[in-house]
Amino acid sequence: MTLQKVLYIEDDPDIREIAALALVDVGHLTLKACESGKQALQEVDDFGPELVLLDVMMPDMDGPETLMALREQGSITSKTAVAFITAKIHPGELARYRELGVTDVIAKPFDPMTLADDLRRIWLRFNE
């Protein structure tokens, strides 16, 4: 199964815009971008993503909190791949993220030309 629908939760509007360019125009994926965990919780089920990409550091609900809330309401299943995206990653945090069931962590700043490929690789690994 090829990756098609990606949900991206990111509070920075400029990053959401360039991510849309990177994933939709360059990567030919279908994207739903949300500005907060709260918005994602409301809209995730109508969209039905195959992969959820979450910014780690966000005001109000951060990435891990959003992920747990999404799991709790049943919006993320065993079929949904999850990735974090963050500027700073310490080894200890990576282990913690894996425990949360995160397939991989993408480093910020990302390259808009290769972001879609990175997600496809994560998707392949998730389905192995």
Next chain:
Amino acid sequence: MSDKSLPSDVDSRLKVLKIAYRQRLVRELDQIDDFLQALRQDPANSQSLRALHEALHKLAGSAGTFGFEQLGRQASLLEEQVSNALAKAEGVAELPGLTDWVAQLRASLQADESRKTGLGVEVLEQEANDDQLSIWLLERDTMLADYIGQQLRSFGFTVLHLRDAQELEQASSCSPDLLLVDHHASESPELKTQPEAFWRDRLKSFNCPIIFTGAEEGFFARLHAVRSGGRGYFTKPLDVPQLAAHVARILKSGESAPERILIVEDDSDMAQFCQVVLQQAGMQVEILDQPQNLLQTASDFDPELILMDLRMPVATGAEMAAILTQIERWAHLPIIYLSAETSAEFRGHALSSGGDAFLEKPVDPKLLVSLCRSRIGRLRELEQAMTRDGLTGLIKHASIKEALQTEWEYVRRHPRPFSVVMLDIDHFKSVNDTHGHAVGDLVIAAVGTLLRQHFRNTDKLGRYGGEEFALVLPDCTASIATGLVDGLRQSFSAIRFMGGGESFSCTLSAGVVDNQSFPRHSAEALIEQADKALYKAKHSGRNRVCLASASDDPKAGPTNKEAR
């Protein structure tokens, strides 16, 4: 990151996003500056520290995506330090170099922008300034655009290249300081049939000056440019140094200080009417209703023009004008009479006692503004011509020496470092011999343009003689000055001049000295030291910057009295 081989619409959207992000960076760096200021006052303020951390984190995560890699890396480094301070719950008093953080971020940003030229323009070791002027270059020919962009950047402008009118349209949510437009830069059929209307329409949302470029020469090419909304027209192949000087002049004139006008009028309604009209036109206005306070008010406010009522109770306007003309400082101050008087004899008398013109009551607002503006504009030009060198726009020999003396005396009362730089174009005589004096003048003018772009408003920049320049840099040690001048040297060597159909480049040498290395030297002696350092630079191979050192000079010893 490469944006090659992309569909052109994605490419141009990416560009637009980058432009918008670049504008946001200015705000974010200011905000970081604010947080740092707050922390300097209160190093233990954990709220500011967390805000700073968040801002740096954001920057670290986003800048690279938009092509500002070095800025992102720098932000990430600083974030790490703040993050450690937060973890240890200690203040930022311990963080090294806190005061330089914003300067470091700005320097990284500038490095990113210079690097984007991809043409090997060296990064300037200079405090980046926000007020760097931005030029948008609309040009079909990518190679030509790269070349022009690199050249203009070496004059200190930031340059964004757009390929055609369509890209311009998508980018028009923000705005440059100047647009440089290749008048064929569109595939639109409308450009063939109605070029003037086409450009007027495309450019109508830009308030900045617009200059057109094209291969055509002559009257009609220029007329087309004017009718298309242009402020100027340059023929290709472009003479970039000349273009840069022109651009710098246009942009400088826009940022001139508001005109200062003193209204002497006892009728307060009339005075306030004029005040409002002039203030709306951006001028500074003071009203004097007690004629006896004229001299005090004039010396406090330092007006550039006086609007004078002719009939006032204590003294007439003509009498007041006569008083002013007797005082040297005010002898050439333009005076415009406000009067309902129509008698030719009365008017003649008023003019002979020192006034310049009459404006009849009721005063026409438009005429008032344009009369004041044009008088002051010409006064300013005259002053400029008296103190500035016509070719370079720099201060003349005598005035730069005076500026040095003033600075030298100032630091005796308020100790602070300052540097003196002597600068000379290498092998200038052979430029004149090979390419003629007109081209030589162009090279000299380019140094002038470059100096004004690279240095602060508070720096004194002078043309000392033929191809020699002198700079006085307040609040600047010799080592900082050396870095700045070396940046200038590198930029200058990157400029290509045209002479007799071939292009060539020039280099320059400089000698730097500061007052702290030679505390006992007079202003005059500092120039001598800078000159010696310049000769050292010349003799050790030119195209370099040398620092004057006390060991070179037997007179610099502490036992010596003030050296002459």
